[in-house]
Amino acid sequence: MPMGLYALALGAFAIGLTEFGIVGLLPQVANEFHVSEQVAGYLVSGYALSVAVGAIVLTAIMTRYERRITLIMLMALFILGNLTSAIAENYSILMLGRIIAALCHGAFFSIGAVVAAGMVHTNKQAAAISIMFLGLTVSNVMGVPVGTFLGLKFGWRSTFWVLAIIGIITMFCIRLLVPVITVDNKSNLKNEFRVFKSPQVWISIFISIFTFGGVIGGFTYIAFILTKVSQFQTSSVPWLLVLFGFGTFIGNIIGGKMADKALNKSIAILLTFLAIVLAIFALTAENQTMTVISLFLMGSVGLAIAPGLQLRIMRYAPDAPTAASGANIAAFNIGNALGAWFGGITLNAGFGFTSPLWAGVVLSLTGLIILSIGVKLNTNKPSYY
Numbered sequence: 001m002p003m004g005l006y007a008l009a010l011g012a013f014a015i016g017l018t019e020f021g022i023v024g025l026l027p028q029v030a031n032e033f034h035v036s037e038q039v040a041g042y043l044v045s046g047y048a049l050s051v052a053v054g055a056i057v058l059t060a061i062m063t064r065y066e067r068r069i070t071l072i073m074l075m076a077l078f079i080l081g082n083l084t085s086a087i088a089e090n091y092s093i094l095m096l097g098r099i100i101a102a103l104c105h106g107a108f109f110s111i112g113a114v115v116a117a118g119m120v121h122t123n124k125q126a127a128a129i130s131i132m133f134l135g136l137t138v139s140n141v142m143g144v145p146v147g148t149f150l151g152l153k154f155g156w157r158s159t160f161w162v163l164a165i166i167g168i169i170t171m172f173c174i175r176l177l178v179p180v181i182t183v184d185n186k187s188n189l190k191n192e193f194r195v196f197k198s199p200q201v202w203i204s205i206f207i208s209i210f211t212f213g214g215v216i217g218g219f220t221y222i223a224f225i226l227t228k229v230s231q232f233q234t235s236s237v238p239w240l241l242v243l244f245g246f247g248t249f250i251g252n253i254i255g256g257k258m259a260d261k262a263l264n265k266s267i268a269i270l271l272t273f274l275a276i277v278l279a280i281f282a283l284t285a286e287n288q289t290m291t292v293i294s295l296f297l298m299g300s301v302g303l304a305i306a307p308g309l310q311l312r313i314m315r316y317a318p319d320a321p322t323a324a325s326g327a328n329i330a331a332f333n334i335g336n337a338l339g340a341w342f343g344g345i346t347l348n349a350g351f352g353f354t355s356p357l358w359a360g361v362v363l364s365l366t367g368l369i370i371l372s373i374g375v376k377l378n379t380n381k382p383s384y385y
Contacts, residue, residue: 001131002119007173008112009135011075014166015105016139017147018082019047019336021163022098024148024223024237025156032156033091037224038344043098044220045344048336050099055106055330062107067115067181071174074104074111079167086160097160106329109133113325118181137249145238145245152234195317195324203374204313205331207367211271211309212335213342214364215302218278218357219244220340221347222295229353230291240295247299255304259311264375267312268368270305275364277301282357306332339363 022029022043030040062070081101088094116132147159195201218225226232226240258266281294310328317324342363343356351358 002177002179004119004174004178005116005131007170007177008071008116008132009138010166010173011071011078011108011112011170012132012135013139014135014163014170015078015108016136017166018078018101018163019051019105020044020139020219021147021151021159022047022156023220024145024241025151025159026221027223027227027234028151028156029091029094033094035091036348037221038348039091041220041340041344041347043095044216045337045340046095047098047102048216048333048340050102051105051333052330052337054103055110055326055333058103058107059110059326062111067111067118068174068178070111071108071115071178072171074108075167075171075174077101077104078108079164079171082160082164082167086157086164088157101163102333106326106333109136109329110326115178115181119179137252139245142242142245145241148241149238152238195319196327198316200316200374200378201313201324201327203370203377204309204316205327206370207267207374208309208313208328208331209335209338210363210367210370211274211305212302212332213339214271214274214278214335214360214362214367215298215339216336217339217343217360217363218281218298219302221343221353221356224353225285225357226291229285230288231286232288232291240292243292243296244299247296248303251300251302251304252306254300256307258304259308263308263312263315264371267305267308268371270301270308271364271368271371274298274301274305275361275368278357278360278364282354282361285354285357335363 026037026040026043029035029043030037033040058074062073078101081097081099081103083097084100085094085097088097112132147162150162151159222241222244223237226237227234232240255266255270258270277294277297281291281298284290284294309332310325313324313328339356339360342359346355346359347353349355
């Protein structure tokens, strides 16, 4: 495989770490800036909303530009955002840094996938794209715990300094290893945006929103649950997050195989299982053994649904893959924001530190209901079961 794919994977790793690396550091940030747990959680939801905007707007703006230059520009934006976060003197500046860094997220993955596919023969395009997304998976397995460890050892700002350095390395790797890929100057997304006339595309979008809202609803505040309910030491949080990350790695593989065999059915099964896992986690969070098991299952089931959700929206938009891909990335991150916001409301209402997990149950079941509606509306067409 071309070395340029690994440059893209490094960028995906950095972006994945930026999105969720803050989760294990929220207690530190809340303490330094004297904000509540709910307000600290907005650093996750604010990032997610910015990703949703960037996935659609920046992709549309940059679709006419040479791909390698576009990726370099996006990484420059990523570096600027993380440097802003690293030197933030107050909560507002930190939020600004998060928003700036997030703008590149969706566009990088949308355009990067096209670049990855363009570097290999047709029969190897899926494998090439998977190498790029491997960086995101590795960030879940190792990056987030390492980022949390850095923050706990050297202060939360150190994580953002390291991210900026990784961004600089990635930018040079892209410049050296990714070939020039020209585009048609007349190309635009006008025709692709016609995909939004399809009811099933919108149903897929809302399923993604509520599914990831369910997962992130609990995960955003996981450091508080682990330390204040399960009574783990703060130093144990990074290693516990390794379990969640390893679960996402396993779940991503299993979920893809399930989706290939029975798409809608697999999504329905996994959404049901997700709601059950979150409920069990909430009920048994005071038991450390059950917490460890639940954390692993939460990562496994939550990320197992992702391949199916991506495949579903693409199957209902065969003539508009770019718009569909961007829309789904936006949906994932709107869901992240919704989950963090909803979980924060339950905390602020005084329902306890496990209440975001119950918020996740509600959001997951809502996604299941929407999927059922979509299947019923599609009875006269291929159901992709």
